[in-house]
Amino acid sequence: MWIAIGSLTAMGLILGALLGLAAKFLAVKENPLEEELKEMLPGSQCGQCGYVGCSQYAAALAKGEASVTLCTPGGKAVIEALAKKLGVTADTSEHEEKLPEHAFIVEDLCIGCTRCIRECSTDAIMGANKLMHTIIIDACHGCGKCVKVCPTDAIVMIPIQVTLRNWHWPKPEIEQAQHKQEVAHVH
Amino acid sequence: MKEYALLIVSAALVNNVILARFLGLCSFMGVTTRIDTAVGMGLATTFVITVSSMADWAVGAYLLEPYNLWYLRTVTFIMVIAAAVQFTELTVKKVSPPLFQMLGIYLPLITTNCAVLGVAILLVEQKMNFINATLFGFASSVGYSLVMVMFAGLRERLALADIPRLFAGPPIGFIVASLLALAFMGFSGMTS
Numbered sequence: 001m002w003i004a005i006g007s008l009t010a011m012g013l014i015l016g017a018l019l020g021l022a023a024k025f026l027a028v029k030e031n032p033l034e035e036e037l038k039e040m041l042p043g044s045q046c047g048q049c050g051y052v053g054c055s056q057y058a059a060a061l062a063k064g065e066a067s068v069t070l071c072t073p074g075g076k077a078v079i080e081a082l083a084k085k086l087g088v089t090a091d092t093s094e095h096e097e098k099l100p101e102h103a104f105i106v107e108d109l110c111i112g113c114t115r116c117i118r119e120c121s122t123d124a125i126m127g128a129n130k131l132m133h134t135i136i137i138d139a140c141h142g143c144g145k146c147v148k149v150c151p152t153d154a155i156v157m158i159p160i161q162v163t164l165r166n167w168h169w170p171k172p173e174i175e176q177a178q179h180k181q182e183v184a185h186v187h
Numbered sequence: 188m189k190e191y192a193l194l195i196v197s198a199a200l201v202n203n204v205i206l207a208r209f210l211g212l213c214s215f216m217g218v219t220t221r222i223d224t225a226v227g228m229g230l231a232t233t234f235v236i237t238v239s240s241m242a243d244w245a246v247g248a249y250l251l252e253p254y255n256l257w258y259l260r261t262v263t264f265i266m267v268i269a270a271a272v273q274f275t276e277l278t279v280k281k282v283s284p285p286l287f288q289m290l291g292i293y294l295p296l297i298t299t300n301c302a303v304l305g306v307a308i309l310l311v312e313q314k315m316n317f318i319n320a321t322l323f324g325f326a327s328s329v330g331y332s333l334v335m336v337m338f339a340g341l342r343e344r345l346a347l348a349d350i351p352r353l354f355a356g357p358p359i360g361f362i363v364a365s366l367l368a369l370a371f372m373g374f375s376g377m378t379s
Contacts, residue, residue, distance in 0.1 A: 003254050004254075004256055007256065008262065008263065008266075011246075011263060011267075015266060015267070015270040019270055019273050019274060019277075022278075026280070028281055028284075
């Protein structure tokens with residue numbers, strides 16, 4: 001019995017030690033910047049930037065291979081934050097006027113094919129096979145992927161309506177001006 | 188040389204791990220819905236079975252045999268396999284990140300794949316020598332990968348076929364698996 005207990009304990013210790021050593025020697029260096037950039041992205045893996053998901057885009061950004069303006073759902077705010085972090089100037093002119101949008105299903109045209117449901121990366125579409133679908137506006141981040149797959153063009157992008165539930169006090173003008181100065185200073 | 192060739196054919200085709208010994212059936216039904224996942228699973232399992240059959244042979248020959256501890260073989264083999272899987276994961280992550288991305292969740296799940304433990308127990312029970320054991324492990328895992336990829340291909344075709352609703356999904360999968368197993372029984376005449 002003692003041999004059994006001893007040999008199992010010894011094996012466990014040896015294998016554990018070997019794995020510990022291996023983990024130390026084979027450790028993969030991860031760029032800390034990559035992690036920080038990933039935190040700043042929306043994280044819904046919509047793939048509109050052309051990369052598979054947000055972490056791949058963050059990796060490309062950290063290597064300096066990708067432009068900071070590719071994130072559509074993030075809009076101007078994310079572009080400015082990324083540009084500030086990476087110390088580059090971003091051309092936000094294309095994103096200047098675009099207000100936050102959400103998808104909307106024209107219910108007369110929906111045939112209940114569930115294609116948009118499968119495409120949605122935030123599970124913002126409700127519905128079932130051969131039943132009309134609808135969008136949960138609070139969950140939709142406006143990536144527009146469902147618009148492309150809809151066979152009957154029943155999905156349109158509309159600007160988010162300002163209601164009592166999502167209205168905020170506007171930021172004071174002076175603060176914004178100061179913020180712009182800071183950004184300019186960093187550049 | 189002829190002996191080795193026979194061993195390989197016997198382990199890979201005649202006594203196929205999945206279709207003749209019925210080991211590793213959960214991954215056989217679970218990850219064969221698409222060919223690329225089946226290929227990934229096959230590659231990872233091939234690597235792990237080959238490494239773990241070598242390690243398990245050494246444990247059997249130098250620890251269990253001299254001290255007469257055969258009743259501990261399941262525990263020790265599982266321990267060795269778990270360590271081998273962890274080591275494989277670390278190595279693949281370091282050496283080839285794309286392969287690591289492709290294998291994803293399947294790599295750690297191989298620890299609980301009964302084909303790995305089954306091959307290890309079979310090879311120590313048959314009292315093979317080291318070269319035979321390594322070849323047996325490798326050939327068994329090649330047979331495993333072959334069946335996985337074949338079955339995934341069949342299921343990809345099935346997804347497009349017009350199947351009666353009663354049989355759609357897993358039921359037709361099981362029927363096709365049994366036909367595939369019947370086809371593999373034809374190999375049993377080869378080695379006689």
